[in-house]
Amino acid sequence: DGGITQSPKYLFRKEGQNVTLSCEQNLNHDAMYWYRQDPGQGLRLIYYSQIVNDFQKGDIAEGYSVSREKKESFPLTVTSAQKNPTAFYLCASSILGASPLHFGNGTRLTVT
Amino acid sequence: KQEVTQIPAALSVPEGENLVLNCSFTDSAIYNLQWFRQDPGKGLTSLLLIQSSQREQTSGRLNASLDKSSGRSTLYIAASQPGDSATYLCAVRPPNTGNQFYFGTGTSLTVIP
Numbered sequence: 382d383g384g385i386t387q388s389p390k391y392l393f394r395k396e397g398q399n400v401t402l403s404c405e406q407n408l409n410h411d412a413m414y415w416y417r418q419d420p421g422q423g424l425r426l427i428y429y430s431q432i433v434n435d436f437q438k439g440d441i442a443e444g445y446s447v448s449r450e451k452k453e454s455f456p457l458t459v460t461s462a463q464k465n466p467t468a469f470y471l472c473a474s475s476i477l478g479a480s481p482l483h484f485g486n487g488t489r490l491t492v493t
Numbered sequence: 494k495q496e497v498t499q500i501p502a503a504l505s506v507p508e509g510e511n512l513v514l515n516c517s518f519t520d521s522a523i524y525n526l527q528w529f530r531q532d533p534g535k536g537l538t539s540l541l542l543i544q545s546s547q548r549e550q551t552s553g554r555l556n557a558s559l560d561k562s563s564g565r566s567t568l569y570i571a572a573s574q575p576g577d578s579a580t581y582l583c584a585v586r587p588p589n590t591g592n593q594f595y596f597g598t599g600t601s602l603t604v605i606p
Contacts, residue, residue, distance in 0.1 A: 412592050423497070424596040431592055471536055475592070481527055482584065482594055484536035
């Protein structure tokens with residue numbers, strides 16, 4: 382079955398540590414996205430990529446980094462520079478153009 | 494910048510009732526609008542996608558309409574069931590924004606048996 386796999390489902394880290402969230406898709410989609418979701422707020426875009434080896438900052442990119450070395454993979458690193466990293470992180474993908482957005486099941490990150 | 498609003502933030506209805514969820518956006522220039530469902534602790538599941546040239550889309554008990562000129566979309570759920578309880582989000586895709594989507598904050602729906 383085609384889809385988007387995010388791992389792990391839950392992640393716990395100590396403050397000051399970098400952590401990488403995995404996102405893999407087998408939908409052959411060109412575009413991939415990372416969103417952050419906090420209670421009472423809409424989804425906010427962190428980074429997106431439309432093609433391998435290229436990506437753009439979203440609205441809240443500070444303290445995050447990404448890479449897109451393969452079409453199917455778009456890992457997100459939450460660095461120690463991110464002031465409030467505890468959140469639910471969602472990865473998504475789509476075909477370029479006016480096509481629907483597909484989501485993974487998310488990773489809940491807790492930093493203490 | 495495009496802003497998307499969903500009112501009410503929460504809605505509780507008895508089972509069997511028909512209901513309407515609202516989504517409004519500030520800039521009528523959009524490629525499409527998508528409705529999603531999110532269960533607690535889960536990702537978003539796509540329900541319906543309406544292209545800018547369309548007025549509505551239907552899937553089973555769901556019907557979504559789009560009025561670009563007024564910046565509004567509605568999601569109609571017929572004969573609601575307890576299994577419909579979830580948060581419903583809408584997202585719009587403007588042109589010339591590098592494939593970005595803008596999301597509303599969602600409406601949390603509870604269907605009471």
